[in-house]
Amino acid sequence: MEQTININLNHVTRVEGHGNIIVNATNGKLERCEWQIPESPRFFESMIRGRHFSEIARITSRICGICSVGHQLASIKATEKAFDIEVSPQTDKLRRLLKHAENFDSHLLHVYFLVAPDLMGAPSVIPLASSHPEIIKRALRLKAVASQWSGIICGRSTHPIRIIPGGFSKLPTNEELTQLKKDLLELAPDLEATTQTLLSLAEKVPNFHRPTEYIGLVDEKEYGLYAGKIGSLMPDGTRTLIETADYRFITNEWVSPLSTAKYTKHLMESYMVGALARINLNFDQLHPEAKKPAEALGFKTPCYNPYFNSIAQYIEACHSFFSGLDLIDDLLQKGLVEEKAPSYQPKAARGISALDVPRGILFHDYEYDAEGICTSANCIIPTNQNHANIQEDMDKLVPEMLEQGRNQKEMELGLEMLVRAYDPCISCSTHYLDVTFKK
Amino acid sequence: MGKEKPKIAFYWCASCGGCDESFLDLAEDILDLVEKIDIVFWPVALDYKRKDLEALPDQSILMTMINGSLRTSEQEEMALLLRRKSKILIAYGTCAHLGGIPSLANQFEREKILEYLYKSAPSVVNKENVLPKIQYDEKGHKVTLPEFRNVVRSLDQVVDVDYYLPGCSPPPKLLKKAFSLLLSQELPSKGSVLAPDIALCYECPRIESKPKDLSIAEFKRLHHTQPAPEKCFLAQGIACIGPATRGGCEARCIQGNMPCTGCFGPTSRVRDQGAKILSALASSVKAKSEEDIDRALSGIPDPVGSFYRYGLAKSLLRVKRIESNNSVESKNNGVEK
Numbered sequence: 001m002e003q004t005i006n007i008n009l010n011h012v013t014r015v016e017g018h019g020n021i022i023v024n025a026t027n028g029k030l031e032r033c034e035w036q037i038p039e040s041p042r043f044f045e046s047m048i049r050g051r052h053f054s055e056i057a058r059i060t061s062r063i064c065g066i067c068s069v070g071h072q073l074a075s076i077k078a079t080e081k082a083f084d085i086e087v088s089p090q091t092d093k094l095r096r097l098l099k100h101a102e103n104f105d106s107h108l109l110h111v112y113f114l115v116a117p118d119l120m121g122a123p124s125v126i127p128l129a130s131s132h133p134e135i136i137k138r139a140l141r142l143k144a145v146a147s148q149w150s151g152i153i154c155g156r157s158t159h160p161i162r163i164i165p166g167g168f169s170k171l172p173t174n175e176e177l178t179q180l181k182k183d184l185l186e187l188a189p190d191l192e193a194t195t196q197t198l199l200s201l202a203e204k205v206p207n208f209h210r211p212t213e214y215i216g217l218v219d220e221k222e223y224g225l226y227a228g229k230i231g232s233l234m235p236d237g238t239r240t241l242i243e244t245a246d247y248r249f250i251t252n253e254w255v256s257p258l259s260t261a262k263y264t265k266h267l268m269e270s271y272m273v274g275a276l277a278r279i280n281l282n283f284d285q286l287h288p289e290a291k292k293p294a295e296a297l298g299f300k301t302p303c304y305n306p307y308f309n310s311i312a313q314y315i316e317a318c319h320s321f322f323s324g325l326d327l328i329d330d331l332l333q334k335g336l337v338e339e340k341a342p343s344y345q346p347k348a349a350r351g352i353s354a355l356d357v358p359r360g361i362l363f364h365d366y367e368y369d370a371e372g373i374c375t376s377a378n379c380i381i382p383t384n385q386n387h388a389n390i391q392e393d394m395d396k397l398v399p400e401m402l403e404q405g406r407n408q409k410e411m412e413l414g415l416e417m418l419v420r421a422y423d424p425c426i427s428c429s430t431h432y433l434d435v436t437f438k439k
Numbered sequence: 440m441g442k443e444k445p446k447i448a449f450y451w452c453a454s455c456g457g458c459d460e461s462f463l464d465l466a467e468d469i470l471d472l473v474e475k476i477d478i479v480f481w482p483v484a485l486d487y488k489r490k491d492l493e494a495l496p497d498q499s500i501l502m503t504m505i506n507g508s509l510r511t512s513e514q515e516e517m518a519l520l521l522r523r524k525s526k527i528l529i530a531y532g533t534c535a536h537l538g539g540i541p542s543l544a545n546q547f548e549r550e551k552i553l554e555y556l557y558k559s560a561p562s563v564v565n566k567e568n569v570l571p572k573i574q575y576d577e578k579g580h581k582v583t584l585p586e587f588r589n590v591v592r593s594l595d596q597v598v599d600v601d602y603y604l605p606g607c608s609p610p611p612k613l614l615k616k617a618f619s620l621l622l623s624q625e626l627p628s629k630g631s632v633l634a635p636d637i638a639l640c641y642e643c644p645r646i647e648s649k650p651k652d653l654s655i656a657e658f659k660r661l662h663h664t665q666p667a668p669e670k671c672f673l674a675q676g677i678a679c680i681g682p683a684t685r686g687g688c689e690a691r692c693i694q695g696n697m698p699c700t701g702c703f704g705p706t707s708r709v710r711d712q713g714a715k716i717l718s719a720l721a722s723s724v725k726a727k728s729e730e731d732i733d734r735a736l737s738g739i740p741d742p743v744g745s746f747y748r749y750g751l752a753k754s755l756l757r758v759k760r761i762e763s764n765n766s767v768e769s770k771n772n773g774v775e776k
Contacts, residue, residue, distance in 0.1 A: 009488070010488060010489055010490075011482055011488070011489070013482045013483070013484075013485060013486045013487070013488065014482075014483065014484060014485075014486065015483070018482075018513075032580060043541075043544045043547075043552045043556065045555065045556070045560060046544060046547050046551070046552045046555050046556070047540075047541075047543045047544045047546075047547075050546075050741060050744070051741050051744045052660070052740045052741050052744075054660055054661050054662055055741070055744060055745070058700065059540055059543070059744075059748075062455050062457075062539070062540040062541070062607070063455060064455050064456060064457075065454075065455040065456040065457020065458065065459075065460055065461075065608060066455075066456045066457070066460055068455070068457065109460075109463070113463075113484065114484075123485065123486040124484055124485040124486055125484060126473055126478060126484070126485065129470055129473055133470075136470070137467070137470075140463075140466055140467050140469070140470070143463055143466070144466045144467075147463075147464065154695075155691065155692070155694070155695035155697075156691065158457040158460055158461065158608050159457060159607060159608070161691065161692050161694075161695035161697050162695040162696070162697065164661065164662075164697075165662065166662070169661075169666070169695055169696040169697050170668070170695050170696040247562075248561070248562045251562050252562075252564055253560075253562045253563045253564065254563075254564055254565070255557050255563065255565045255569045255570070262556075262557070262563065340665075341662075341665055344662070346662075365561060365562070371740065372740075373740060373741070376561065378560050378561045378562050380562060425456065
């Protein structure tokens, strides 16, 4: 079919931050297909130079309000690495528990409030409140407990208060952890119902495949989220592991004259980070209880459909739910105890950390002087690493849709859904992202 | 036809998304709220686009809440557009209210920031010194990018603001209260900050342990000391911005055994939050000679980052520079103050 298409979606809605999609096709011939980001940079790396190490995490937290737990943990881990601070096993477990809280919270937020409306044929979650009140009430119940979960560990879910180098400024009580366990267990039927809802909507997820390189944390002990090495999985199944300190071999940031964005590339023209990348790399290490919804939803790896990132997010939310319950049991068995903070002195050193936050792998890299003042900083955000991959997907998807004779409305929906599937956190980007172009 | 529901809009400028997420902290109350209002624009949650907003009659939105600070020409355009469409404009959250943490970048010159970002940051490979362009011709398509201003600004440094809802991010209790106040017909006086006009110390659970005469010998960093869980931070020699900060957050950082960093901004009686805390701390040190006071205050590294953490855009330190920038920008870009 010889369509003429003029798509100008300014801005794509139901994503974090600002992005535009521009597609022009005349008589079925594609002329232009661009994923543009006119997001405002906030220059965190420049801003944290000259600041004291004890304040860095509370500043970099503001890179992103949705994954502020992840940014604080990545920041603290980098600082602890620089000053050789060893945290106690209790601190380590509490942080992992906190990481699961964020993963659970952020993924459910995305799946219910931003993605579900597309699958249910609504322009937003608002009309669903009256058409499907049971689903929205369930989403709000899940969301409320998710916020409490991180709240009792770090003070609040947005811009945590209690995470400090070496540990926590205040610990949750054993009673709070016991109550949390009870509240979480009450959510189990809501999770089961979520699986059923997604199952009924699964056929609405577009059928599109484009193998790419997948990058995420790989930890020999558990599903890679909190620690490990940087893993790469290629479409031919080749796996490579790289030390965190060598993250620059993966990211290779480059600048385009057409764009204020910095892009990343590794072995291919682009790579993907996030839940789908992690699950492709680490499926076997999912919690056994999370493999059940994966099986129920017919999810198999390797999965090359980027729209399935949202399904991978839900499976990960289940993984975090059950792994979180295990960690709570573990912590309650011994009971939380007040510990003496590890003693340390700042020194002139560099610290690099990698953490897999809900939207993908995140790197924080700081250099400090002898007084503990930051002299150089670099943060590489998941969304920046995904932009080139979104463009590559569009370059394959748009001709396919033209071939299938899709009209403008259908193409707009398909493209917006693609961007949404990545759950981009554009506002989160510390680098000024912008327009990418066909080569 | 029943009575038309009031139209409400939400927008974000340079922000982290935390303010938008804070609406979800209303939990099930959000269901009652969406019954009462008609949300006409909210990019993170609804599919209305800029052209839909442009199509609305002027003054047809009862209330718009904008979060985030402002750095680019596009954000200014959106703020002006939303101002025109709205009867009430609210600066929501610390960034819109005071410039927020992003305005710490005002300490550095724009060119130096860009140079670091594109050329000297450790992970960048840019041997050809490529820099982005505001306008670029790519295969016949003209690509334009928003222009960066020299400084980060708060919302009221760009458009007229009616009310402010403080906090990074605003707590759900204040948000709920603000909604019921603004949806009623009893509007507070213009320019009000929708939080108690008292210093945080008055709602701090540790107020009892704050001595009249602090007599601080030296300031300690948090890693030097494990703060006592019940005692006033200042009484322990730990810098706390509470005395110069508006209350209303229920001392949430203090409850987490961390000192206040000032995200609610000053009370109405304080013009410059950083200057206020600096003078409060200087007069609280034990030492009385200028030299000894300086020595005691040197325990606080990075005073700008400590005292102006959230409010550098609004600080008197910046006013002169912002004013001169504005006059230049108005000429160049026709952007109204």
